[in-house]
Amino acid sequence: MNVYTSKYSRLPGSSYAEALSHARQEYNVIAHSTKRQPYVKSKYFNGNKVFLNVFWDHVMQKRLKERTRRLRFYRAALDVLRHSQITPETTFNADDRNISLHRFYGITKDGIYFCVQVKEDKRTGRKDFMSVFDRKPR
Numbered sequence: 039m040n041v042y043t044s045k046y047s048r049l050p051g052s053s054y055a056e057a058l059s060h061a062r063q064e065y066n067v068i069a070h071s072t073k074r075q076p077y078v079k080s081k082y083f084n085g086n087k088v089f090l091n092v093f094w095d096h097v098m099q100k101r102l103k104e105r106t107r108r109l110r111f112y113r114a115a116l117d118v119l120r121h122s123q124i125t126p127e128t129t130f131n132a133d134d135r136n137i138s139l140h141r142f143y144g145i146t147k148d149g150i151y152f153c154v155q156v157k158e159d160k161r162t163g164r165k166d167f168m169s170v171f172d173r174k175p176r
Contacts, residue, residue: 040124040125040143041124041143041144041145041151041175042118042121042122042124042142042143042144042145043144043145043147044114044117044118044144044145044146044147045117045147046113046114046117046146046147047114047146047147047148048110048111048113048114048146048148048150049061049064049109049110049111049112049113051106051110052106053106054102054105054106054109057105057106057109057110058105058109060109060112060113061109061110061112061113064112064113064116065090065094065112068090068116069090075089075090075091076089076090076091077089077090078090078116078119078120078167079120080119080120080122080156080165081120081121081122081123082122082123082124082125082126082142083165086163086165087165088119088156088165088166088167089164089165089166089167090166090167091166092157092166092167092168093166093167093168093169093170096168096169097109097169107171107172108169108170108171111146111152111170111171111172112170114144114146114147114152114170115144115152115154115167115170117144118142118144118154119142119154119156119167122142122144124142124143126140126141126142126143126156127140127141127143128140128141129141135160136159136160136161137157137158137159137160138157138158138160139155139156139157139158139168140155140156140157140158141153141154141155142154142155142156143173143175150172151172151173151174151175152170152171152172152173153170153171153172153173153175154167154169154170155167155168155169155170156168
C-alpha cells in the first residue's frame with residue numbers, strides 16, 4: 039500500500055498538557071482563518087473542505103494516555119489531509135450506506151506510521167476529520 043510521507047514529525051511533549059497545547063496552536067491558526075467552522079482543503083477530494091471539529095469531540099472520549107498519543111500526530115495528519123493524493127482505504131457503514139470512512143496512511147518525518155480517518159456523508163458531501171492514530175498499513 040502506498041503511504042504519504044509527511045514533512046512534519048510528531049508534535050513535541052510527553053504529557054497531555056504539552057501535546058494539547060501544541061495541537062491547539064495548530065488548530066487555532068486554521069480556526070482564525072475562517073468565521074465559521076474550521077477546515078482544510080484536501081487535494082484528494084479535489085480541493086473540497088474537510089472539517090476539523092469532529093476530531094476534538096472524538097479525542098476527548100479517549101483515555102488520557104490515548105489522547106496524548108493521538109494529539110502528537112495532529113500536524114502530520116493535517117499535512118496528509120491537505121497534500122495526499124494517494125487513494126485511501128474506503129469502507130461503508132453497515133447500518134447506513136450513506137456514510138463512508140476513508141483511511142489515509144502516512145509516515146511522519148521521524149519514521150512512525152499513522153492512519154487518518156475521514157468520515158464522508160454521501161448525501162450531503164460533507165467530510166469530517168474523525169481521528170488519527172499510530173498504525174502500520176496492511
